Amino acid sequence: MQLSDAEIREILIRRKREKKRRLRQRRRRTLIILLLLIVLIFVLVKVIGHGGKGSGKDKKSAGAAASGENRGIIFIDPGHGGMDSGSDDGNERYEKDDTLKLGLAVRDKLEALGFTVVMSRTEDELVDRTERGKMANKAGAQLFVSIHRNQSDSGGQGVEGFIPKEDDKNSRLLGENIMHFLGKAGFAERTIRAGTLGDPNDDYEENAATEMPSVLIEVGFLSSDDDNYRFDNNLDQNAKAIADAINYTFMLLHEPDAAAEYSKMMSQTDEACNTALTATGEALSGLNAIQSRAADGTIEGIDPEA
Numbered sequence: 001m002q003l004s005d006a007e008i009r010e011i012l013i014r015r016k017r018e019k020k021r022r023l024r025q026r027r028r029r030t031l032i033i034l035l036l037l038i039v040l041i042f043v044l045v046k047v048i049g050h051g052g053k054g055s056g057k058d059k060k061s062a063g064a065a066a067s068g069e070n071r072g073i074i075f076i077d078p079g080h081g082g083m084d085s086g087s088d089d090g091n092e093r094y095e096k097d098d099t100l101k102l103g104l105a106v107r108d109k110l111e112a113l114g115f116t117v118v119m120s121r122t123e124d125e126l127v128d129r130t131e132r133g134k135m136a137n138k139a140g141a142q143l144f145v146s147i148h149r150n151q152s153d154s155g156g157q158g159v160e161g162f163i164p165k166e167d168d169k170n171s172r173l174l175g176e177n178i179m180h181f182l183g184k185a186g187f188a189e190r191t192i193r194a195g196t197l198g199d200p201n202d203d204y205e206e207n208a209a210t211e212m213p214s215v216l217i218e219v220g221f222l223s224s225d226d227d228n229y230r231f232d233n234n235l236d237q238n239a240k241a242i243a244d245a246i247n248y249t250f251m252l253l254h255e256p257d258a259a260a261e262y263s264k265m266m267s268q269t270d271e272a273c274n275t276a277l278t279a280t281g282e283a284l285s286g287l288n289a290i291q292s293r294a295a296d297g298t299i300e301g302i303d304p305e306a
């Protein structure tokens with residue numbers, strides 16, 4: 001059959017339209033997948049943000065106290081202060097300021113959970129390091145947490161902690177919990193050591209006098225831009241992670257029923273996180289498939305006559 005020029009043109013135009021239509025369809029699909037992905041990521045962030053460690057409401061349902069009730073006394077020690085500025089980033093950022101900022105935020109979270117919080121300092125002042133442990137003893141604190149930030153010339157990142165050289169299991173529990181909860185908040189998890197960095201048989205001054213479970217926790221490295229970013233942009237979340245870890249440790253030691261319920265809630269949240277992560281992964285691979293098909297379409301769509 002012989003086609004006329006007009007018919008051939010008609011067929012070519014129709015093909016071109018068809019290709020364009022398919023291309024538009026693919027773009028629409030890609031857009032929908034992208035939107036779905038954004039929603040999923042949003043849900044994921046929400047779940048991770050609130051969940052793991054439970055909101056105030058969850059805590060109440062987990063048997064923890066409403067505000068006004070005194071569940072126990074927690075000692076929070078923002079490291080350094082005054083003329084002892086701690087480490088710095090070489091750019092006028094000082095450890096003593098970071099520890100105070102975070103320490104105050106942790107205090108607020110703990111108070112909202114029904115704890116009485118005693119602090120070694122609430123402003124930029126010098127407090128003797130060994131004295132801080134003694135202050136905690138005098139206050140009858142049940143847990144002691146000294147907040148610090150780390151420094152390294154060789155590029156370290158993440159959270160680590162130091163407990164008294166006796167390596168008692170409750171200090172270790174406290175340290176490990178804080179490190180894990182901060183890990184969920186985005187920091188790398190390093191290790192919890194007994195003693196000091198250089199000597200397992202020595203103590204940092206803060207841990208030397210404490211008569212309750214105690215830990216000196218290094219909340220990321222001041223010498224790491226990434227850790228500083230995590231510290232600054234996630235301050236509330238980090239404070240919540242530390243307060244929740246303290247709360248959980250306190251439950252394990254003093255409120256076993258609440259601890260059991262809390263553990264159950266945490267594992268459910270972890271499950272929800274994993275489900276959301278899997279869904280996001282699937283959406284991503286779906287997106288990749290559609291993108292590569294769209295790419296093919298685009299190549300196909302470039303009509304030599306156009």
Ligand SMILES: [Zn+2]
Pocket residue numbers: 079080086087095148149
């Ligand atoms: Zn320090």
